[in-house]
Amino acid sequence: MKRLLLSLAILLSSAMAFAGEGMWIPMLLQYNEKEMQEMGMRITADDIYSINHSSLKDAIVLFGGGCTGEIVSDYGLLLTNHHCGYDYIQQHSSVNHDYLTDGFWAMDRSQELPCPGLTVVFLREMRDVTAQVLDQVTDDMTEEKRQATINENTKRIIAEVEKTTPYKVSIKAFFCGNEYYLLLNEVFTDVRLVGCPPSNIGKFGGDTDNWVWPRHTGDFSVFRVYADKDGHPADYSADNVPYKPAKHLDISLKGAEEGDFAFVFGYPARTNEYLPAVAVDQEANVIDPIAVRLRGEILDIYNKYQEQDRKVRIQYASKHAGLGNGWKKWMGVTEGINHFHGVEKKRFYEKSFEEWCYVTFQRSFYFNLLEQFDKKYKELEPYKVAYTYLTNAGLNIELIDFAGNFAKLSQVTKDTPKEEIDDMIVSLKEASKEFFKNYYQPIDEEVAKTMLNEYLENQPADFRPSFLNEIKDVDAYVAMLFSKSMFCDEQKVNDFLEKFRLSSVKKLQKDPALVAYQSMINFYREDVNPKMKPINEELARLQRLYMKGQMQMEPEKHFSPDANFTLRVTYGKVEGFKPQDGKNYRHFTTLEGIMEKENPDIYDYVVEPKLKELFNNKDYGRYADKDGTMHVAFTASVHTTGGNSGSPILNADGQLLGLNFDRCWEGTMSDLVYDPNICRNISVDIRYVLFIMDKFAGAKHLVDEMTIVE
Numbered sequence: 209m210k211r212l213l214l215s216l217a218i219l220l221s222s223a224m225a226f227a228g229e230g231m232w233i234p235m236l237l238q239y240n241e242k243e244m245q246e247m248g249m250r251i252t253a254d255d256i257y258s259i260n261h262s263s264l265k266d267a268i269v270l271f272g273g274g275c276t277g278e279i280v281s282d283y284g285l286l287l288t289n290h291h292c293g294y295d296y297i298q299q300h301s302s303v304n305h306d307y308l309t310d311g312f313w314a315m316d317r318s319q320e321l322p323c324p325g326l327t328v329v330f331l332r333e334m335r336d337v338t339a340q341v342l343d344q345v346t347d348d349m350t351e352e353k354r355q356a357t358i359n360e361n362t363k364r365i366i367a368e369v370e371k372t373t374p375y376k377v378s379i380k381a382f383f384c385g386n387e388y389y390l391l392l393n394e395v396f397t398d399v400r401l402v403g404c405p406p407s408n409i410g411k412f413g414g415d416t417d418n419w420v421w422p423r424h425t426g427d428f429s430v431f432r433v434y435a436d437k438d439g440h441p442a443d444y445s446a447d448n449v450p451y452k453p454a455k456h457l458d459i460s461l462k463g464a465e466e467g468d469f470a471f472v473f474g475y476p477a478r479t480n481e482y483l484p485a486v487a488v489d490q491e492a493n494v495i496d497p498i499a500v501r502l503r504g505e506i507l508d509i510y511n512k513y514q515e516q517d518r519k520v521r522i523q524y525a526s527k528h529a530g531l532g533n534g535w536k537k538w539m540g541v542t543e544g545i546n547h548f549h550g551v552e553k554k555r556f557y558e559k560s561f562e563e564w565c566y567v568t569f570q571r572s573f574y575f576n577l578l579e580q581f582d583k584k585y586k587e588l589e590p591y592k593v594a595y596t597y598l599t600n601a602g603l604n605i606e607l608i609d610f611a612g613n614f615a616k617l618s619q620v621t622k623d624t625p626k627e628e629i630d631d632m633i634v635s636l637k638e639a640s641k642e643f644f645k646n647y648y649q650p651i652d653e654e655v656a657k658t659m660l661n662e663y664l665e666n667q668p669a670d671f672r673p674s675f676l677n678e679i680k681d682v683d684a685y686v687a688m689l690f691s692k693s694m695f696c697d698e699q700k701v702n703d704f705l706e707k708f709r710l711s712s713v714k715k716l717q718k719d720p721a722l723v724a725y726q727s728m729i730n731f732y733r734e735d736v737n738p739k740m741k742p743i744n745e746e747l748a749r750l751q752r753l754y755m756k757g758q759m760q761m762e763p764e765k766h767f768s769p770d771a772n773f774t775l776r777v778t779y780g781k782v783e784g785f786k787p788q789d790g791k792n793y794r795h796f797t798t799l800e801g802i803m804e805k806e807n808p809d810i811y812d813y814v815v816e817p818k819l820k821e822l823f824n825n826k827d828y829g830r831y832a833d834k835d836g837t838m839h840v841a842f843t844a845s846v847h848t849t850g851g852n853s854g855s856p857i858l859n860a861d862g863q864l865l866g867l868n869f870d871r872c873w874e875g876t877m878s879d880l881v882y883d884p885n886i887c888r889n890i891s892v893d894i895r896y897v898l899f900i901m902d903k904f905a906g907a908k909h910l911v912d913e914m915t916i917v918e
């Protein structure tokens with residue numbers, strides 16, 4: 209029976225390991241090559257990653273620190289998502305040039321717009337430095353000693369390598385700290401905005417369609433990387449020239465059929481596929497539901513006011529998108545984990561792990577590991593809940609969060625250098641301008657009432673910031689807060705900053721919004737963090753052991769390390785899915801669907817007249833699919849997560865098929881547990897991207913820069 213259980217679990221885990229699961233390290237792709245080629249790939253691992261000659265990796269970048277981009281011409285032309293370029297598009301937008309609403313296209317290079325602060329990072333090389341990083345580390349060391357040794361080794365290795373390279377050197381942990389890799393990166397800082405479609409194409413469907421299939425979003429924007437005359441990174445200068453990459457991606461106009469091999473190459477941020485059941489259960493059934501409930505209540509309030517007033521709708525659009533993105537995703541995570549029996553499957557696997565441990569005393573380090581996890585996660589829970597309330601209920605009261613910007617100013621004394629204070633005043637004036645531009649007090653008052661009631665009803669007195677314990681009547685407190693605090697009045701804040709003197713500090717310290725903020729922060733610093741930190745450190749140690757144990761138990765299995773914002777390859781097939789009994793999703797959508805969704809009264813579904821005209825005339829040029837329609841987006845069984853936004857999805861020949869931008873809601877649990885049957889990523893079809901550039905925007909000169917394979 210025991211044997212049976214063990215082999216069943218192994219079967220189960222390796223069944224979970226093929227067909228899409230896994231975010232693979234590009235330098236080790238030779239171990240996946242056979243499977244990839246059996247699935248249809250016609251290129252080699254060496255074509256994807258090589259340090260001896262140019263390879264696809266030379267065309268992939270970390271864009272803006274949080275997304276992926278890819279180079280598509282010999283002149284540094286870069287594609288990423290519209291939602292990744294959003295902040296930079298917004299930066300250049302004003303009432304007179306509303307690029308968010310109208311789109312923007314540089315008709316020649318002189319019109320391209322510099323984006324201060326935007327960086328693009330190329331990975332030049334990766335090296336396994338596990339042995340060097342773990343040198344002198346022993347199993348019986350204390351955690352503290354272990355960490356100190358690792359830090360020392362890391363510092364030394366980086367310093368040594370830095371002497372031999374112009375690139376930025378860093379080391380990252382993989383497999384929960386069982387392996388370490390060194391990265392050589394080249395960072396470019398002159399990156400310019402070249403073009404973007406209007407939001408009703410780039411964000412079509414908005415938050416309503418976010419995380420959902422079928423999807424019709426033209427989620428792309430275009431940038432260009434500039435370098436100095438020698439091709440090296442340089443800060444913005446009119447003398448800089450377009451960067452000539454070692455490799456740019458070729459673009460396929462052939463589209464993809466159901467079942468075709470496809471892979472995504474990019475920067476996934478974070479996954480946790482090897483957690484114990486107790487952690488997954490806590491995430492899906494305790495933490496996420498709280499965040500979902502709190503955010504849901506706030507979003508209801510936003511919606512109510514946004515529907516009443518056009519100005520408010522615009523003011524709260526970005527905040528709504530931010531809160532709504534997590535809200536919707538986490539709902540999907542809970543549903544997915546429970547529907548797929550993710551916790552039970554993990555428990556089943558754990559049983560076999562325990563049996564494996566007790567076979568020989570040599571595995572004694574793993575004895576009781578799972579029990580310890582259970583104990584530690586239980587200990588962690590109330591603090592994690594407290595933290596969830598703090599960030600989702602407390603700090604979503606905008607007035608209080610905004611007051612927090614003034615915390616530093618409230619602590620200045622006669623010893624604070626004048627320049628330091630002057631700098632603070634300047635940046636606070638800036639922050640205040642930004643804040644009031646998008647602030648609507650009636651929303652915030654209602655959010656405050658709702659969130660404070662939530663807090664008082666659901667969190668015990670010793671698990672909430674102390675100011676809450678003095679509140680007798682929430683309505684009266686909120687009325688006091690908004691009448692007494694200067695932070696809801698732009699004029700008052702400006703006057704205060706204008707006339708700031710040392711004696712003003714007292715007034716600041718007494719402001720009830722800042723008092724509330726300080727109380728929240730103190731609660732975190734004194735009551736939450738000191739308790740969470742040692743538990744999390746212990747959990748990290750247990751997780752490292754558990755990871756090692758899992759790898760020892762199944763030596764023949766090819767494990768993929770969790771995502772950690774390093775470059776990865778993930779692969780699968782272009783395919784639709786069956787999210788529910790009786791529902792069967794096709795793998796692609798078309799322009800017809802945009803016309804079906806059109807609704808001039810709903811902001812998310814307004815269709816540009818020019819797009820309608822192109823549709824009516826079926827003026828798709830060479831971008832039409834062979835079925836005659838214009839394909840807009842498609843799904844694939846490729847394992848992706850946040851950070852993969854903007855990543856290229858490539859075909860069997862390594863040619864660009866589209867840009868990844870989302871996942872299907874039913875499979876958002878894939879960060880914790882991957883199910884090849886329902887986890888699908890969503891990409892915008894590259895032919896729709898080029899169609900919009902060429903036919904819609906008249907920016908054919910950009911398409912002409914690219915290498916198109918018909």
Ligand code: ARG
Pocket residue numbers: 291414415416418419529530533850853869870871
């Ligand atoms: N869900 C995607 C991601 O996690 C897209 C988010 C931006 N789009 C939006 N409608 N909020 O980043």
Ligand code: GLU
Pocket residue numbers: 275848849850851852853869870871
């Ligand atoms: N939209 C996500 C991002 O910006 C990618 C979607 C996902 O989480 O899979 O990174």
